[in-house]
Amino acid sequence: MSDVALAAPSDAATAIATRGVVRDFTAGQQTIRVLHGIDLDIRAGELTYLVGESGSGKTTLISIMCGILWPTEGEVRLFGTDIYKLSDNELVDFRLRNVGFIFQQYNLIPAIDAASNAAVPLIAQGVGRGEARARAIELLAALNIADQADKLPSQLSGGQQQRVAIARALVHQPRLIVCDEPTAALDARSGRRVMDLLREVALADDRSVIIVTHDNRIFDLADRILVLEDGRVTHDGRDMPKDH
Amino acid sequence: MVWIAIRMLTGDATKFYGLLFGIAFSTLLITQQLTIFVNLIERGASGVYNVPSADVWVMDPVSRTTDVNLPMPSTALDRVRSVPGVEWAVPHLRAAASVRTKEGDLEGVSVIGVDDATLIGLPRRMTSGSTNVLERPDAVVIDDVGTTRFFPEGYDPVGERLELNDQRAVIMGVADAVPSFTSQVTLYTRYSRALNFVPGTRNRLSFVLVGAAPNIDAKILATRITEATGLRARTRDEFARDGIDFIIENTGIPLNFGITVMLGFLVGVAIVGLTFSLFIRDNIKQFGALKAIGVNNAKIRRMVAAQAAMVGSIGYGLGVLGTVAFIWSFSSNPTFKGFYIPWQVPLISLAAVTLILTLTGWIALRNVLKTEPAAVFR
Ligand SMILES: Nc1ncnc2c1ncn2[C@@H]1O[C@H](COP(=O)(O)OP(=O)(O)OP(=O)(O)O)[C@@H](O)[C@H]1O
Numbered sequence: 001m002s003d004v005a006l007a008a009p010s011d012a013a014t015a016i017a018t019r020g021v022v023r024d025f026t027a028g029q030q031t032i033r034v035l036h037g038i039d040l041d042i043r044a045g046e047l048t049y050l051v052g053e054s055g056s057g058k059t060t061l062i063s064i065m066c067g068i069l070w071p072t073e074g075e076v077r078l079f080g081t082d083i084y085k086l087s088d089n090e091l092v093d094f095r096l097r098n099v100g101f102i103f104q105q106y107n108l109i110p111a112i113d114a115a116s117n118a119a120v121p122l123i124a125q126g127v128g129r130g131e132a133r134a135r136a137i138e139l140l141a142a143l144n145i146a147d148q149a150d151k152l153p154s155q156l157s158g159g160q161q162q163r164v165a166i167a168r169a170l171v172h173q174p175r176l177i178v179c180d181e182p183t184a185a186l187d188a189r190s191g192r193r194v195m196d197l198l199r200e201v202a203l204a205d206d207r208s209v210i211i212v213t214h215d216n217r218i219f220d221l222a223d224r225i226l227v228l229e230d231g232r233v234t235h236d237g238r239d240m241p242k243d244h
Numbered sequence: 245m246v247w248i249a250i251r252m253l254t255g256d257a258t259k260f261y262g263l264l265f266g267i268a269f270s271t272l273l274i275t276q277q278l279t280i281f282v283n284l285i286e287r288g289a290s291g292v293y294n295v296p297s298a299d300v301w302v303m304d305p306v307s308r309t310t311d312v313n314l315p316m317p318s319t320a321l322d323r324v325r326s327v328p329g330v331e332w333a334v335p336h337l338r339a340a341a342s343v344r345t346k347e348g349d350l351e352g353v354s355v356i357g358v359d360d361a362t363l364i365g366l367p368r369r370m371t372s373g374s375t376n377v378l379e380r381p382d383a384v385v386i387d388d389v390g391t392t393r394f395f396p397e398g399y400d401p402v403g404e405r406l407e408l409n410d411q412r413a414v415i416m417g418v419a420d421a422v423p424s425f426t427s428q429v430t431l432y433t434r435y436s437r438a439l440n441f442v443p444g445t446r447n448r449l450s451f452v453l454v455g456a457a458p459n460i461d462a463k464i465l466a467t468r469i470t471e472a473t474g475l476r477a478r479t480r481d482e483f484a485r486d487g488i489d490f491i492i493e494n495t496g497i498p499l500n501f502g503i504t505v506m507l508g509f510l511v512g513v514a515i516v517g518l519t520f521s522l523f524i525r526d527n528i529k530q531f532g533a534l535k536a537i538g539v540n541n542a543k544i545r546r547m548v549a550a551q552a553a554m555v556g557s558i559g560y561g562l563g564v565l566g567t568v569a570f571i572w573s574f575s576s577n578p579t580f581k582g583f584y585i586p587w588q589v590p591l592i593s594l595a596a597v598t599l600i601l602t603l604t605g606w607i608a609l610r611n612v613l614k615t616e617p618a619a620v621f622r
């Protein structure tokens with residue numbers, strides 16, 4: 001299985017390649033097509049924004065790109081691996097090694113402290129608790145909350161919890177980081193700070209970061225902005241289109 | 245991941261204690277009720293247990309237990325004695341009588357007539373007095389639990405007079421005996437005296453107790469006695485079993501205890517199932533996040549199994565300890581005299597606990613396994 005995961009990508013700089021990705025949802029009798037054939041190449045070393053109106057399919061697309069939602073049609077290559085051709089367990093393992101998640105509600109485990117929460121991906125990989133925590137604490141330090149390492153999530157502020165969630169997404173050095181609406185709950189300044197932070201600690205030459213956001217206050221921080229309208233990419237560039 | 249699972253569980257104190265309580269309560273109810281059940285029905289064999297030296301019990305073919313017997317003509321004794329392989333054979337009388345106490349109350353008692361010469365039939369140990377007290381003509385020995393029915397607690401009855409079927413009897417000793425199923429008072433006396441105490445029909449020999457010669461198997465000897473005399477002969481173990489079976493077949497006890505044990509099980513399923521499901525539901529987002537991050541279903545299963553095992557082992561331990569404490573604290577109560585926990589009982593409750601947790605854990609787990617990892621972005 002590891003030879004599948006490590007297969008050389010066709011284009012070394014391409015992190016994600018989607019070809020003809022279609023996704024239908026069936027609600028009761030009727031089937032709705034949410035994504036209408038998405039062809040995208042996301043490069044490594046870039047911070048990509050995925051924007052669009054509510055219901056345009058952003059969450060659906062990012063879920064398919066990171067390997068947690070099967071497309072109805074089409075293929076997704078992550079660092080050269082055709083991920084939906086993997087078996088279920090291989091795909092889970094692929095995510096564990098290659099994808100870092102930042103969830104909107106953080107979804108930290110309330111009963112374990114910040115360092116252990118940040119260490120979860122390493123622990124799931126089988127790294128010993130002590131070493132996993134040590135590596136997590138290094139990241140917490142980079143995020144300026146090393147002094148909160150022993151606190152439970154309930155003892156942390158919202159912003160601190162988010163930093164723990166960011167640390168958890170980065171601790172195992174995945175090659176793809178995905179975030180859905182990371183700043184939605186934050187005020188403008190905090191939102192900017194989180195984005196700055198992500199640029200600083202998450203972005204690297206061999207890693208790409210995709211962020212779903214509504215937040216037009218921070219559009220200037222992206223390397224690339226993709227606009228989704230009714231399940232189609234209608235804009236692709238460094239800046240937002242004028243009419244947005 | 246297992247320690248994370250354990251932390252998740254213990255971190256939610258209310259549910260954790262709820263789960264422990266459910267398991268401990270079920271274990272306690274099942275273990276305790278089964279223990280009482282086994283000990284109670286074993287008292288159906290108390291008459292046999294009290295005479296451990298008898299290898300074979302010989303009786304009229306229609307007799308069924310120590311208390312349900314039809315007396316035989318006294319000639320049966322000699323017929324049994326003449327069977328080869330019989331080392332010794334002694335007469336044994338068991339009959340109902342009534343006693344008028346000093347207060348004037350009338351109480352039903354069982355009178356046991358033991359062999360005059362050897363005193364076989366009398367429990368070996370005495371808590372007060374010695375076995376040779378029976379040499380006095382009107383002497384009787386009372387069983388220790390029976391004492392508590394006639395006299396206040398802690399009272400030494402030695403020297404007390406009784407009116408036994410209108411005959412004078414004096415209590416000269418107290419026997420350390422396994423109480424009968426009904427905990428009726430038992431009075432031991434010599435066989436010849438018992439014939440006087442219990443007037444009645446021509447036939448009054450309830451049993452012939454037999455000791456087998458060395459190197460003859462009790463079972464073979466019993467068959468031989470039946471063939472030679474036409475009487476029913478049962479080995480000690482068989483006859484004990486007969487007494488227990490009689491209780492099982494003729495009382496509502498198995499049904500009653502069965503219902504309680506079933507209730508214990510159901511209460512366990514209800515409390516544990518509900519709490520476990522609530523716990524999983526509260527943590528479903530965390531489990532979903534773990535699944536998205538890359539924890540596969542096998543590991544999730546192991547996490548929930550670890551949680552179940554933790555709750556199970558602690559709860560079960562508490563339940564068994566509770567039973568031990570219960571038996572121990574009632575050990576001085578005559579009703580519970582000699583109660584012990586048969587080794588099979590904790591195993592049965594362990595199986596019940598395992599079943600409860602497997603069932604409820606499986607139901608709770610289904611929700612986690614069903615959760616789409618994509619749900620974390622919703
Ligand atoms: N599991 C599902 N079952 C049925 N329909 C779904 C499901 N998930 C999404 N949809 C539908 O697909 C469409 C796109 O949903 P999606 O969540 O991708 O939108 P979005 O762009 O992320 O919106 P928002 O900005 O509000 O988060 C919506 O019409 C939604 O109702």
Ligand SMILES: [Mg+2]
Nearest residue numbers: 058059060180
């Ligand atoms: Mg969305």
